[in-house]
Amino acid sequence: MLTLKKKTALLLEEAVKGAFGEGLLSADEIFEMLEYPPDRSMGDIALPCFRLSKSLRKAPPMIASALAESLSCEEFSEINAMGGYLNFRISPTAFASRVVSDIRAAGDKYGSPMCGEGKCVVLDYSSPNVAKPFHIGHLGTTVIGHSLKLLHEFAGYKCVGINYLGDWGTQFGKLIVAYKKWGDKATIEAGGVDELVKLYVKINNAIKAEEEESLQGIPEAERAGKAKSALADESRAEFRKLEDGDEENLALWRNFVSVSLEEYEKTYKLLGISFDSYLGESFYTDKMPAQVEKLRNMGLLEIDDGASIVNLDKWNMPVCLILKRDGTTLYPTRDIAAAVYRHGEYNFDKAIYVTSAAQSLHFAQWFKVVELMGYDWYDKLVHVPYGTVSINGAKLATRTGNVILLRDLFDEAIKRVYEITKEKHPDERECTEIAEKVGVGAVIFYYLSNNRIRDINFVMEEALSFDGNTGPYVQYTYARTCSILEKAGCEGEMTDAPLTEVEFELAKTLSVFPERIKSALADYEPSTVTRYILDLAAAFNRFYHDCKIAACEDEKLRSSRLALTAATRQVLKTALGLICLQTPEKI
RNA sequence: CUGCCCGUAGCGUAGCUGGAUAACGCACAAGACUCCGACUCUUGAGAUCGUAGGUUCGAAUCCUAUCGGGCAGGCCA
DSSP states (O other), X not given: OXXXXXXXXXXXXXXXXXXXXXXXXXXXXXXXXOBOOSSGGGOSEEEEOTTHHHHHXXXXXXXXXXXXXXXXXXXXXXXXXXXXEEEEEEOHHHHHHHHHHHHHHHGGGTTOOOOOTTOEEEEEOOOOBTTSOOBGGGHHHHHHHHHHXXXXXXXXXXXXXXXXXXXXXXXXXXXXXXXXXXXXXXXXXXXXXXXXXXXXXXXXXXXXXXXHHHTTTXXXXXXXXXXXXXXXXXXXHHHHXXXXXXXXXXXXXXXXXXXXXXXXXXXXXXXXXXOSBOOOGGGGGGGHHHHXXXXXXXXXXXXXXXXXXXXOGGGTOOOEEEEOTTSOBOHHHHHHHHHHHHHHHHOOSEEEEEEEGGGHHHHHHHHHHHHHTTOXXXXXXXXXEEOOEEETTEXXXXXXXXXXXXXXXXXXXXXXXXXXXXXXXOOHHHHXXXXXXXXXXXXXXXXXXXXXXXXXXXXXXXXTOOSSSSHHHHHXXXXXXXXXXXXXXXXXXXXXXXXOHHHHHHHHHXXXXXXXXXXXXXXXXXXXXXXXXXXXXXXXXXXXXXXXXXXXXXXXXXXXXXXXXXXXXXHHHHHHHHTTOOOOSOO
């Protein structure tokens, strides 16, 4: 499979040799220089010659015209020099046939760079905290992470998706105390994670109240570290018991985890997501001491104000805390231990962490510590950050209730689509199925439309809008391709029937898919795929509007148009799949 | 105070390894369906690319400074 750019680059390599002699530019270098003109009237592909003018000591327009003269090829219907540019025009019919036959030959592998054969990627994403609500703050890591997994699988990597559950820590001591005080088995069983959240909120409020009471009469300035709470002490004690393997507490803990997970699974199922590993923080508790020991033996650990730290001054970063003053571990300690374990387990070629950009420094720090520890795979760790989410302009906050649970968000989206769909589909089950795919798709598409690093202000009305560049728009376009092909009863073949501008534009858009996939992978950027889908949907809808397809009277032209439609359906299906969107054939 | 990220039409954004007339959607204005699915398509109006310097044949893109917003910065995760 030779893309247009590659083929052009090879031709140009010969032309450059012919006009200016050997060894000046390789095909690869030319490939990098090629670009798409901003306007169709200029040509379909272009080589800017400005950079060549220095080494050749000739004016760019002269280089362009010299190259134009020494080039000839049937692939291009026209080659001409314009200013400093060498512009190529492709013959639409031949080009479209080649694109369509490439797509047909590759099938659902069309667009795959196949660069991951025999390599393994570990992706850490979603990772909710047990017994806390699963809200839109988790949408980013979940959806970006899974899309990156799909992209890597598409490229041939063996992928391991890890849901690094927040299933350990003093919050479980609190939860155990709360449960013993106010909770009971039946309520939790019936109410699920919501009941756990209630208990958690209740005990936190109670602790806060006790602490405030204990501070009465102490001047503002002297309050630091003086807050006292019996419940907090009790919580620490219960957590200690849990760490020491107390059977009763362990049983409670297991129950909290499984109740929470059960709830999360519902959302994952809706998103079509599953994980290969659910090993959470608790799994690594016994793997940290070895790493701490290694740090100490290597002389990397310093004691500062009682705590054990790694000094990162040389790299212009604040110190990385490894052990607290009381000797207990911290977030970076666990991350290091987990990375070491995972490398041993999977021997990954890349380990990707999808988290909020707020954690960028944390990752930079512990990545550096891993490097200092002499692990030669330190450069295989990749942090993929994304912007923070706010709701209607305000920060997310569980306490003030400014949260949208993912579950509620999807329910709302599904409900709205259902209302619209039911008029067309009397069958209720079918309608529900469509509403799920389109409703959830709308939210995901909205989220994955922008560069991940941008902060996002979540406005329900916008996320659930179905007009313009939205999920329903592209899914509808996909359904339309299916419907046309089904009515026609065949998928057509490319013929020598002359094609018009819109058909040619569609073929060009189809041809560019592999390049877009490559850049999505290189940048860890699912939105590149989202944008491509919009380009393709727009190109197809223009074509659809201008041309009769199944109803075309000219047999040859009909066949070509059906083939283009089939190719579009194929690429849309692949691309939508890569950003976690379903592809219903009817809407 | 220090570091990282973001400033592009009224709004939400793309373009950022420098390249030709800055692209898309929403909203606004005008138009197109006895037609393969109208959740469609066409056209118009709307931008001194935060600001000021610099590098270059050429800057939204690179460098410096500056303003505005977000985030982070030793015992939370």
